Amino acid sequence: xSTVEKTAPAVSARASGRAIPVSLVLLAxxxxxxxxxxxxxxxWAPTEAVMGHVQRIFYIHVPMAWLAFTAFGLVFxxxxxxxxxxxxxxxxxxxxxxxxxVVFTSLVxxxxxxxxxxxxxxxxxxxxxxxxxxxxxxxxxxxxxxxAYSPNRSQAALYSAVVGVxxxxxxxxxxxxxxxxxxxxxxxxxxxxxxxxxxxxxxxVTLYFSLLAFSFLFAYLLWQRMSTxxxxxxxxxxxxxxxxxxxx
Amino acid sequence: xTALVRPALVLAWKDVMLELRSRDVLISSLVFALLTVxxxxxxxxIEARTVDALAPGVLWVAxxxxxxxxxxxxxxxxxxxxxxxxxxxxxxxxxxxxxxKMLSLFLFMAVIExxxxxxxxxxxxxxxxxxxxxxxxxxxTLGFAIVGTLFSAIAVNxxxxxxxxxxxxxxxxxxxxxxxxEVSTGAVGDVVGAMGAGRWLQLMAVFDVVFLxxxxxxxxxxxxx
Numbered sequence: 001x002s003t004v005e006k007t008a009p010a011v012s013a014r015a016s017g018r019a020i021p022v023s024l025v026l027l028a029x030x031x032x033x034x035x036x037x038x039x040x041x042x043x044w045a046p047t048e049a050v051m052g053h054v055q056r057i058f059y060i061h062v063p064m065a066w067l068a069f070t071a072f073g074l075v076f077x078x079x080x081x082x083x084x085x086x087x088x089x090x091x092x093x094x095x096x097x098x099x100x101x102v103v104f105t106s107l108v109x110x111x112x113x114x115x116x117x118x119x120x121x122x123x124x125x126x127x128x129x130x131x132x133x134x135x136x137x138x139x140x141x142x143x144x145x146x147x148a149y150s151p152n153r154s155q156a157a158l159y160s161a162v163v164g165v166x167x168x169x170x171x172x173x174x175x176x177x178x179x180x181x182x183x184x185x186x187x188x189x190x191x192x193x194x195x196x197x198x199x200x201x202x203x204x205v206t207l208y209f210s211l212l213a214f215s216f217l218f219a220y221l222l223w224q225r226m227s228t229x230x231x232x233x234x235x236x237x238x239x240x241x242x243x244x245x246x247x248x
Numbered sequence: 249x250t251a252l253v254r255p256a257l258v259l260a261w262k263d264v265m266l267e268l269r270s271r272d273v274l275i276s277s278l279v280f281a282l283l284t285v286x287x288x289x290x291x292x293x294i295e296a297r298t299v300d301a302l303a304p305g306v307l308w309v310a311x312x313x314x315x316x317x318x319x320x321x322x323x324x325x326x327x328x329x330x331x332x333x334x335x336x337x338x339x340x341x342x343x344x345x346x347x348x349k350m351l352s353l354f355l356f357m358a359v360i361e362x363x364x365x366x367x368x369x370x371x372x373x374x375x376x377x378x379x380x381x382x383x384x385x386x387x388x389t390l391g392f393a394i395v396g397t398l399f400s401a402i403a404v405n406x407x408x409x410x411x412x413x414x415x416x417x418x419x420x421x422x423x424x425x426x427x428x429x430e431v432s433t434g435a436v437g438d439v440v441g442a443m444g445a446g447r448w449l450q451l452m453a454v455f456d457v458v459f460l461x462x463x464x465x466x467x468x469x470x471x472x473x
Binding site: 083135138139141142145146149150151155158159162163165166167169170173174176177178180181 | 395398402403405406408409412415416418419420422423426427430447448451454458462463466469470
């Protein structure tokens with residue numbers, strides 16, 4: 001037992017000793033950029049003529065949606081590479097990206113209605129983009145549930161990789177289906193180009209700056225989560241080794 | 249080719265024989281599907297005036313739920329008696345194993361649908377069945393079997409597998425359910441729209457073809473140990 005206590009901090013100290021500098025740099029950059037981003041969003045960017053102040057949520061909503069899709073792309077890459085190479089570092093990438101992707105998608109699904117209610121008069125509409133995002137969220141919540149319910153580490157990695165591959169391939173098909181399904185019944189509430197087309201240049205600058213700030217936040221979270229996972233793996237390996245030696 | 253097909257057919261035949269003797273899957277899934285329809289009848293008040301508009305939705309929810317029930321059994325029967333290890337030790341490829349299971353699952357679901365549909369037609373005097381709907385049923389059921397076999401093989405190894413399978417399965421097959429319902433609604437003739445049944449059948453076919461390549465490949469990788 002005492003061996004475990006001695007080994008565990010040594011391992012984690014070694015792992016964090018390697019991880020802290022990069023994550024600190026990312027954290028510092030993300031914090032500074034985020035502060036500037038808040039200034040740009042709330043003080044500098046012009047108020048939208050029709051929608052008013054509520055439009056400012058768009059600078060948070062849209063970058064998070066883009067990064068959530070990026071996260072699920074990373075889950076796909078990590079899953080394919082894990083199925084191919086069976087190296088846990090790919091599973092660490094996939095599972096960490098999935099967690100952050102689900103968090104970002106949840107925030108997208110929360111900030112969306114806050115914006116939609118005053119602007120459209122409704123919280124939610126079954127439009128193609130919204131429905132696809134919801135289905136996407138459900139697929140990756142399933143991914144995380146599957147990991148939690150798997151009997152052990154390697155099976156969790158293997159099974160969730162399957163969902164990471166199948167789910168991502170499914171996304172374009174879902175989008176097509178929902179797009180056709182909705183265009184058939186009711187017109188899209190978001191007229192094409194109400195936001196994207198007529199974007200004031202200051203608004204566009206704010207949007208891209210916000211994307212940069214959130215990208216650094218995303219990178220920091222991903223790095224942090226992956227190094228935690230790596231430590232967990234090292235700790236598990238160390239504990240396994242200790243148990244084997246004490247038994248002998 | 250025969251190395252792939254023959255063992256698959258043998259495995260599917262084994263499942264069919266097992267089912268003919270025990271009648272585990274068909275009876276329970278069919279009763280469940282019928283119950284779903286009855287509950288919907290209370291919830292939506294289906295009658296002659298509304299049946300054409302409501303029928304596709306009710307039918308496809310019943311088919312999908314019964315299908316999930318059938319596919320959860322597909323690997324549970326192997327797992328419980330430890331015969332999955334036996335199957336994995338068999339000198340046949342993982343592809344044969346996958347296609348054998350997929351084939352028997354497809355057959356079971358097709359039988360359930362073939363029995364439920366006439367019951368539905370009689371109960372609600374539903375008369376809008378067309379050949380497009382038949383094709384859509386075939387494509388959707390095939391897609392259910394393709395994806396369901398893979399997810400069933402995974403879910404059987406997890407805790408609370410009864411929950412895991414539908415949670416994984418339904419979001420992924422959403423395009424099939426949308427397509428099948430749209431084709432059926434189009435068959436009724438209220439909104440065929442610019443799309444028409446043809447485009448939906450194409451989309452469902454694309455879904456089936458894509459996952460017909462992806463799922464056996466992934467299945468082979470997952471079933472290695």
